[in-house]
Amino acid sequence: MPTIVFIEHNGEKREVPAEAGRSVMQAAVENAVPGIVADCSGSCSCGTCHGFIDPAWLAKIPPAGAAESAMLEGLLELQPNSRLTCQITITPDIDGMVVRLPKSQF
């Protein structure tokens, strides 16, 4: 099973097992990673599952679609490697992917 590495804003690192086919957000929620909120439960409508994808991994996932891109624009801590983790599907290709979390999801 692939692993995703979440790094909290305070530096704390959590390696979580992530079922292929689920989203990175679901892996966070299912493993109680505190920095992901997911207020809309994965419908690309709340912007509270925001994560910074380590640049080494960014190219390994499909780019954000129109709906996600539009939501990303509204985030306060937007960075070039920002993504909504509910829109990233776990595959074996991203085993070990590193995701840094923002200070706040609001």
Next chain:
Amino acid sequence: MRNGTHASRIVVIGAGHAASEFTGALRAGGFSGPVLMFGEEAHLPYQRPPLSKAFLSGESALGALELKSAAAYEKMGVEVRTGARVTTIDRRARRIEFEHGGFAPYGKLVLATGGRARPLAVRGLEDAQKPSNLHYLRTVADAGPVREFLRPGLRLVIIGGGYVGLEVASVASKRGLEVTVLEALPRLLARVTAAETSAFYERIHRDAGVAIRTHASVRRIETDPTGNTVVAVHTEDEVLAADLVLAGVGQIPNVELAERCGLVVGDGIVVDEHSLSSDPDIFAIGDCSNHPSALYRRRLRLESVPNALGQARAAAATLCGSPRAYDAVPWFWSDQYDLKLQMVGLSHGHDRVIIRGRPEERSFITYYLQAGRIIAADAVNRPKVFLAAKRLVGELAQITPEGLADESRPVQSSAPTVN
């Protein structure tokens, strides 16, 4: 209260968004006693919004809708029992009793029972047996058959012009069905938005080929002689032949368990800002609850996922010894065609409406003001502006109406947090 032995067993009745979030928040908050969740449906907690959107259109499978996998609950040490319908709460003995017999004791009880689709009450449906082509849409068991029956060319009559009705109309018209929406009130989405947004959506649906009838109450459902199949829907003005009927006429909160055991109930199970009911050992969260809004200074029963999650977290925080009042701004979303509608706040009582953007290009935001403060906003295809509006409404920010409609000028408000 701490994790003392007297409060060592937490039982949840319900297995939807609120229940799932509650159990996660409880464990994350450090509660280490037994946690049990009982749901009457046959499934683990799943996302409900996609039932009228991506699940209905076939884009998402049921497995993808699961909020947490079975393995996740096991890892958290949360016991989930599906297909378990609760019939009684015995507050004196502190236990719940099941339809199938048996009971479960509780130290603390959380009611996350949600709601059920309001049944149509019109002439022609007096029979106990519902016609097989009349559908409601609340559960996966409802949605599966609807999804299967959405075939091109069929005549679908949708009763109710609210979120469910309009979302199904979007999916069905794209699929090639002949769709008619009947709304009893003067406009679509009448309960949840103001006239301008209703008018916009009416136009959008008509452009997509959906027939919209407002001021149209259903007088009679006409079935075949066996009563098993609807053949037509009668309003005051017309008879609509139908192959398929979907009714989306509201939700009834599941408060019966609470009522029967003597909890205070009034348009939902009455709770305080910590989701605590009139019994100090019983909480109620999500669609079934009636809670105080600090922002609007009145009580609300909200049918929304963010509310379910927020109340769940408040209840969990209380049970983990760090009570935190739930005072989030209400917000909702609806996906129809290529339009993302995001709404924040409650617009009742507004005295001014200002539209910023281009409705004709399907990209705009409607601000609702009351005494110079922004109390609500509806954004269509403007997620960035919606997120900013959410922050403004959260502070009931004073907003400068002059120039607000002019997109070339920045939004001027009293809120310091908005960039």
